[in-house]
Amino acid sequence: MAYSSSCLCSLLLALLLNVTNAQPLVPAFFIFGDSVVDVGNNNHKFSVVKANFPPYGRDFENHYPTGRFCNGKLATDFTADLLGFTSYPPAYLNLNTKGNNLLNGANFASAASGYYKHTAKLYNAIPLSQQLEYYKECQNKLVEVAGQKNASSIISDALYLVSAGTSDFIQNYYINPLLNKFYTIDRFSDTILQSYSDFIQSLHALGARRIGVTSLPPIGCLPGAITLFGSKSNECVAKLNSDAISFNKKLNTTSQKLKNMLPGLKLVIFDIYQPLYDLVTKHSQNGFFEARKGCCGTGLIETSILCNRKSIGTCANASEYVFWDSFHPTEAANKVLANNLVAAGVSLIS
Numbered sequence: 001m002a003y004s005s006s007c008l009c010s011l012l013l014a015l016l017l018n019v020t021n022a023q024p025l026v027p028a029f030f031i032f033g034d035s036v037v038d039v040g041n042n043n044h045k046f047s048v049v050k051a052n053f054p055p056y057g058r059d060f061e062n063h064y065p066t067g068r069f070c071n072g073k074l075a076t077d078f079t080a081d082l083l084g085f086t087s088y089p090p091a092y093l094n095l096n097t098k099g100n101n102l103l104n105g106a107n108f109a110s111a112a113s114g115y116y117k118h119t120a121k122l123y124n125a126i127p128l129s130q131q132l133e134y135y136k137e138c139q140n141k142l143v144e145v146a147g148q149k150n151a152s153s154i155i156s157d158a159l160y161l162v163s164a165g166t167s168d169f170i171q172n173y174y175i176n177p178l179l180n181k182f183y184t185i186d187r188f189s190d191t192i193l194q195s196y197s198d199f200i201q202s203l204h205a206l207g208a209r210r211i212g213v214t215s216l217p218p219i220g221c222l223p224g225a226i227t228l229f230g231s232k233s234n235e236c237v238a239k240l241n242s243d244a245i246s247f248n249k250k251l252n253t254t255s256q257k258l259k260n261m262l263p264g265l266k267l268v269i270f271d272i273y274q275p276l277y278d279l280v281t282k283h284s285q286n287g288f289f290e291a292r293k294g295c296c297g298t299g300l301i302e303t304s305i306l307c308n309r310k311s312i313g314t315c316a317n318a319s320e321y322v323f324w325d326s327f328h329p330t331e332a333a334n335k336v337l338a339n340n341l342v343a344a345g346v347s348l349i350s
C-alpha cells in the first residue's frame, strides 16, 4: 500500500517536473463542502461556527487566521501546491474574490454544512444547494473575464473536490432526537447519499468532468466525538467508525452508479478513512505524539469559538499532534492525508 502510493507520487512528481515554471496541471480547482475545506466563507455568515481568530492559523502564511479550521494548511491547500498553483482557491464570499481571481478556481465550502440540507440550516451555514448557486454565479463571472470559449475549457478541465458528510452525523444525526428517533442510521445514510447523488448530477450538468469526493473519516476517532460519545473511554468509538465504514461502502456504490450514468465523468473517491485511522491508532510510528487530544485548549472538546486565545492548555508545537482542535486535523496530519489524496487522484488529472 505504502509502496504503491509512493509509486504514484513519483509518477505525479514526474508529471509535475514536466510542468515546472509552466501552467498548473489543471486550469482551476473548485472546492465544495464543510469545515474540513472551508477557507473563510463562514467569516461572512452570521454563524457561531467560525475559525477566523487566533490561535487558528498560527502556523499559516503570516500567522493569519483565515477561517481555516486548522493551525496551518488544509489537505486541499497541499493539493493545490502539488498541482502547481501559486495561490489557493479563494473563499467565494470574500469581497476580494471577483473577476480575475476566479480564473484559477474558488472555494464554496462552509463549516457545519453537509449533504443533508437541514444540517447547514441548524448552524446558519451555506447548504450545498446554495454552494452550487454560487458556483453558477461564478461561471457567469468566468465568462465575463475569459470569454465563453475559454470559460468552457476551464470549467471542463478543472478539478472539483467535494468534502462533506461529517457534520451530518456529528453535528446533526447523533445529537438530534428528531433524526435519530425516526431514522435508522442506514436510512439516514441513504437520505444523504441521495443528496450527494443529486449534487454530483447537478455539478456534471454544469460542465464538471473531474470530480474527487472524500469518504467519511473515522468519525469515532475525532477527539470531540470520543469525549461526547465514548462513555468515558479514551478509545475510538467503534459504533461511529462502523457507521462511517457502512456509509463509505454505500458512497462507493452510489459513485459507481453515477459514473455509469453520466457521460465523460471521472469520479474518484478519496479514502481518508484509512489514512486518518492509521495516523490515530499508530501515531508514534508516523511521528506523532498525541492523537487522543487536539492541540487547542484541553483538546477534548474545544472547536470553533471555544478554541480561542484564552483557551487554557493549548500545545506549543502542533506538529506533534494529529488533531488541531477536537474535530479537525493539524497541518502535519493534513500533509499526510494530502499525499494519499494525490496518489488516488492521478487518474483524475491524467
Ligand SMILES: *[C@@H]1O[C@H](CO)[C@@H](O)[C@H](O)[C@H]1NC(C)=O
Binding pocket: 145, 146, 147, 150
Ligand atoms: C483565451 O485563452 C487564450 C489562450 O490562453 C488567450 O490568448 C486569450 O486571451 C483568452 N481570451 C480571453 C477573452 O481572455
Ligand SMILES: *[C@@H]1O[C@H](CO)[C@@H](O)[C@H](O)[C@H]1NC(C)=O
Binding pocket: 245, 248, 249, 252, 269, 271
Ligand atoms: C471505495 O473505493 C475506494 C477507491 O476505489 C477504495 O480505496 C475504498 O477502499 C473503497 N471503500 C469501500 C468502503 O469500499
Ligand SMILES: *[C@@H]1O[C@H](CO)[C@@H](O)[C@H](O)[C@H]1NC(C)=O
Binding pocket: 287, 317, 318, 319, 320
Ligand atoms: C515540533 O515538533 C516536530 C515534530 O516532532 C519537530 O520536528 C520540530 O522541530 C518541533 N518544533 C519546535 C519549534 O520545537
